Amino acid sequence: MPALRVAELFAGVGGFRLGLEQAGGYQVVYSNQWEPGRRKQHASAIYVQRFGADHHDNRDIASVPVEEVPDHDVLVGGFPCQDYSVASTLRNARGLVGRKGVLWWQIHRLLRDHPHPPAHLVLENVDRLLSSPAGQRGRDLAVMLSSLWGLGYAVEWRVINAADYGMPQRRRRMFLVGHRIERMSGMTAELLQDHGVLAGAFPFAVKRQGPSIQLEADLRKLSDRFNRDGRRSPFGNAGVMVNGLVLTRDVSPVHTGPATTxxxxxxxxxxxxxxxxxxxxxxxxxxxxxxxxxxxxxxxxxxxxxxxxxxxxxxxxxxxxxxxxxxxxxxxxxxxxxxxxxxxxxxxxxxxxxxxxxxxxxxxxxxxxxxxxxxxxxxxxxALVVGIVERIGRALTVFHDHGER
Ligand SMILES: C[S@@+](CC[C@H](N)C(=O)[O-])C[C@H]1O[C@@H](n2cnc3c(N)ncnc32)[C@H](O)[C@@H]1O
CATH class of the missing domain: 3.90.120 (DNA Methylase; Chain A, domain 2)
Incomplete structure (x- = not known):
């Protein structure tokens, strides 16, 4: 199989790239890293020092015309999480409630406008995304899931603590993996839950089955109505979304190998x-x-x-x-x-x-x-724990090859 072409957004010093290169079968064809408000672009400089300047872009992602992002099979990125509220950017056309937060819509823009949108995405964020914002818990994730549905993607997510899988840091992050719906070859939400990339990469036991939720497709309505009276987010630490149907549950890690201290x-x-x-x-x-x-x-x-x-x-x-x-x-x-x-x-x-x-x-x-x-x-x-991306990378090539056949 030819290598999967990768666009790495919010690249920092290249954690995604390291993990995918270790997994094998990937080639980064575009990377973007820009630290807002800094004259000296330290992270971008380190990235270039390690991986070379070819295909590296040190501009605000919001200023990059979509035609300048080359065709890629996988879009990856740990998008900044400070202060964000995805849905408030919908109401407020200027979207400046927490300036970094609006970057989700940059990912959205590239997926929406690219002439050949990628087959898969792998995104990373803090687990607070499951329950934000405080007044309407889970709304931000609901808006992201619904907007990905609108763009033709099915999604799996999971909160993973790297230390639970033998890695040296207790770092709990949410990983979201998306697949274009036409590549799912009839895979239902139930199947994706147990046979998706994240399920393959990180063995688990089911602790609690959560609700199934049919999302609204209209983002404004969803944003206004989602979990208005709920004190708790309906989202568990694992879930999938296929055609607007969300299945979610809480899972616990299963790891039999050694720990690193x-x-x-x-x-x-x-x-x-x-x-x-x-x-x-x-x-x-x-x-x-x-x-x-x-x-x-x-x-x-x-x-x-x-x-x-x-x-x-x-x-x-x-x-x-x-x-x-x-x-x-x-x-x-x-x-x-x-x-x-x-x-x-x-x-x-x-x-x-x-x-x-x-x-x-x-x-x-x-x-x-x-x-x-x-x-x-x-x-x-x-940054992120590179070993997590490596495992996701391995499982994703298997999933992708299966879709090709
Ligand atoms: C959570 S970090 C990701 C780190 C990366 N995964 C790594 O392994 O180093 C988010 C990155 O996005 C960058 N960033 C923030 N705003 C940006 C923008 N508007 N355009 C491009 N990059 C941006 C930040 O400078 C930061 O390096």
Missing amino acids: LGDILQPEKDVPAAFRIPRGELKRWRYLKGAKREARKVSRNGFAYHYSEGAMAFPDPLDKPGRTVVTGEGGKAPSRFKHVVSVDGKRFRRLTPIELERLNMFPDDHTAGSPDTWRAFFMGN
Whole structure:
């Protein structure tokens, strides 16, 4: 079979590309990465450094004419999730409620207007998408699913925690895989649930069967009416949509192989630069930030008094478990509740190096070398666990070949 041609949107430093290349059978024919509001385009520069400048596009995706995106079989991308509300962009023609959020409609535009829309899509986002927005839980996903139906796609989705499948990071993300309906060769929603790409890639057991939902095709009406009175999202952590019919359920992971722990990915202490060590005098502050709190606080602006409480985080991070989620603020010396802190001897404490953060995402060592350390951490906070994409990539080539026959 010829390689499947890939367009990688919101490419960051290329996590999707790495995963698909490891799976084999893919060729990236277009990649797009642009960091809004930055003169220096660090992520795009790293991408070019690693993969070459051919077919790479460092422009705002919203400004790219669809004819400039070459024909491709698979469109992939982890689209930015900050602040989004997909449906509000429908009501508000300018769609600027949370500027990054409207990027879903850029994916939509490419699928809608491309002369040869791709056979498949693989998208990644945070699992909050299942239940957003707060006042109308699940509406945003419903709008996405219905709009993909309108564009001629069937969809599978699943929330996957990489650590549940033996990978080194507890990173829970939602993956959405789409197939053009004419390639489904009669596969129903029931069959797709058990024999789709995600079902093949990530073994599971069914925990709870959810409702089946027939979506409205009219996006405005759907957006206005969906789950108006519901407190909970009707969507489980797994589901499919075929011809507007959604089947959803909660599944739990089944993994019999080994686990990878934070301890497994650490560099030898002799290779860790001194800058990552936490000076003794700062440990108190780190302990305080990581610790449980119940305290009275005041808003300095207006003196408003309130009670603040939060639970304790493990300090240092346990070496016999997978790492926690890498966040974009993981880099830099300043003490923080969310940064990993490790200690191999129980006496000296340190932060994680850029290489260790790359390993938590299963990137090659020094993939992001050449950028300042805080940027390298930022890239890894934005990126994904490459092993997840590799598994999806393998299952997708099988699914695709089956559709070809
Ligand atoms: C969640 S990250 C995806 C990271 C990627 N999967 C990786 O492995 O590095 C989203 C990316 O979209 C980029 N982005 C945001 N707005 C964009 C736009 N308007 N056009 C193109 N890229 C954009 C961000 O700079 C960021 O790198």
